Amino acid sequence: MTTLHTMGQQHSRRSWAEPYKIKVVEPLRTTTREERDRAIAEAGWNTFLLHSRDVYIDLLTDSGTSAMSDRQWAGMMLGDEAYAGSVNFYRLEETVQKYYGYKHLVPTHQGRGAENLLSQAAITPGDHVPGNMYFTTTRFHQEKAGATFHDVIIDEAHDTASLHPFKGNIDLDKLQALIDEVGADKIPYVCMAATVNMAGGQPISMENARAVRELTDRHGIKVYLDATRAVENAYFIIEREAGYADKPLAEVLAEFCSYSDGATMSGKKDHLVNIGGWFATNDDELFEEVRNLVVVYEGLHTYGGMAGRDMEAMAIGVEESLDMPYMRSRIGQIQYLGELLERWDIPFVKPVGGHAIFLDARAFYPHLDQEQFPAQTLAANLYADSGIRSMERGIVSAGRDPETGEHRHPKLELTRLTIPRRVYTQAHLDLVAESVKACFDAHDSATGLRLVYEPKYLRFFQARFEPLP
Ligand SMILES: Cc1ncc(COP(=O)(O)O)c(C=O)c1O
Ligand SMILES: N[C@@H](Cc1ccc(O)cc1)C(=O)O
Structure with missing residues (x-):
């Protein structure tokens, strides 16, 4: 007999929902297939060169694309636009010190x-x-300053099918081998990213960060964290690592950062703002040097290129990013899209990472050679199908080897569907999954691309292509 009680059991699934509601909306423009074919051709088959008004659902990046909260917008009115010593700078400084722990x-x-x-x-x-795997701009600045970058991420990170829960981990043997080879005095710091963008938004475990600290301490080497998505990383530690399930995000973040000497930050991600960043360190001497350099490249040391109002919104965003219901829904959205794609056997990087779904373009187009740019092709085809904008993360992004001038051939050839924070609904994600499926079903007709214009630096941003016959 079905009782109310057993009915309850049959329907016991509990969904999550976004812990916010929509107060302001921005209309989306739809286009015809003809218009999109024209737009992608005019953009040289590079989604970075599309006009945003021709894009329907914009999954190019999660950088600077967040919806700010009503509190952040209210904070914008508190901007103190003094050239020097803005109130908002001191508020931001205090907030970063409090949650990230740097001096x-x-x-x-x-x-x-x-x-x-x-x-x-x-x-x-x-x-x-x-x-732990390169990031385009990070490696560029390291190489420009005269260093050689070495990837010391675990091998599983290069395998799209590996289900390792912390594919962002540093391989301690690889790190030790490099120290033995070049000497600790030639390694100014280990660059530790959390999460690892190019690996698929994959996290590092607390255990690994602690072990990296111990190893580098033995050799007197510093550790600088790329903290761009470190709160998302903290969420995965809570979800996947023993001993952290009941800890608040802020506590996990603080412990994680304590294993580093400082950090670089793109506030356009975790901090839920449209612009801004920071450098932080516990090293008095390095701070002195950086505080001096900042006036040459960014602006005075109390604004560094941000308006007072931007620093205020950022300080509020730091606190909002540490709210567990928010973070659960943020990662939940990406997992939702992953579940839809999984149902249709679409190849993508597993497990699902922190900020995006990374489609495995090699598996989409096994008939294309890497030098026919499968991931770039997939991004162009997806746009033409539905107006959804994604980004190539493969051979084009990897650029050329500065010594040989040859293309680098990364193992991962991916097309990234990046989810902006607090912007799209599940219905948007349904459309995305359906368009990906349509491209997957039409995979035989993809012919690949030819590179016709290649800028000197970070070529993926401005390169142009033509379709191969
Ligand atoms: C992991 C990571 N580090 C650094 C950066 C650089 O940040 P920005 O775009 O704010 O210059 C980005 C994004 O660009 C990133 O994803
Ligand atoms: N960090 C941002 C913006 C960006 C994109 C591509 C890059 O290679 C560099 C920067 C992102 O990952 O989307």
Whole structure:
């Protein structure tokens, strides 16, 4: 007999929902297939060169694309736009010290501004910088300052099918081998990213961060964290690592950061703002150098390229990012999209990471050679199908080897569907999954691309292509 009680059991599934409601909306424009074919051709088959008005659902990036809260918008009115000593700077400094635990803060216009300052201040030409997989702008600044970058991430990170829960981990043997090979005095710091963007938004475990600290301490090497998505990383530690399930995000973040000497930050991600970043350190001497350099590249050391109002919104965003219901729904959205794609056997990087779904373009287009740019092709095809904008993360992003001038051939050839924070609904994600499925079903017709214009630096942003016949 079905009782109310047993009915309850049959329907015991409990969904999560976003812990906010919508107060302001921005209309979306739809386009025809003909218009999109024209737009992608005019953009040289590069989604970075599309006009945003021609895009329907914009999954290019989670950088600077968040919806700010009503509190953050209210904070914008509290902007103290003094050239020097803005109230908002001191508020931001205090907030970062409180939650990230570092002693000194230098604001910058965004993450790469902080990377430039750290690289210039800490690297001597001929140095070596190990990191858990490269990030484009980070490695660029390290190489520009005269260092050689070494990928010391665990092998599982390069395998799209590996279900390792912490694919962002540093391989301690690889790190030790590099120290033995070049000497600790040639390694100014280990660059530790949390989460690892290019690996699929994959986290590092607390255990691994602690072990990296112990190893580097033995050799007197510093650790600088790329803290861009460190709160998302903290969420995965709570979800997947023994001993953290009941801890608040803020406590996990603070412990994680305690294993580093400082950090670079792109506030455009975790901090839920449209612009801004910072550099932080516990090292008095390095701080002195960076605080001096910032006035050359970014602005005075109490604004670093941000308006007072931006620093206020950022300080509020730091606190909002540490709210567990928010973070659960943030990661929940990405997992939701992953579940839809999984149902249709669409190949993508597993487990689902922190900020995006990374489609495995090699598996989509096994008939295309990597030099026919499968991930770039998939991004262009997805846009043409439905107006959804994604980003190539494969051979184009990897660029050329500075020594040989040849294309680098990364193992991962991915197309990234990046989810902006607090912006899209599940219905949008349903449309995304359906369009990905349509492209997957049409995979035989993809012919690949030819590179026709290649800029010198960070080529993926402005390169142009033509379809192969
Ligand atoms: C992991 C990571 N580090 C650094 C950066 C650089 O930050 P920004 O875009 O703010 O310069 C980004 C994004 O660009 C990133 O995803
Ligand atoms: N960090 C941002 C913006 C960006 C995109 C691509 C890059 O290679 C560099 C920066 C992102 O990952 O989307």
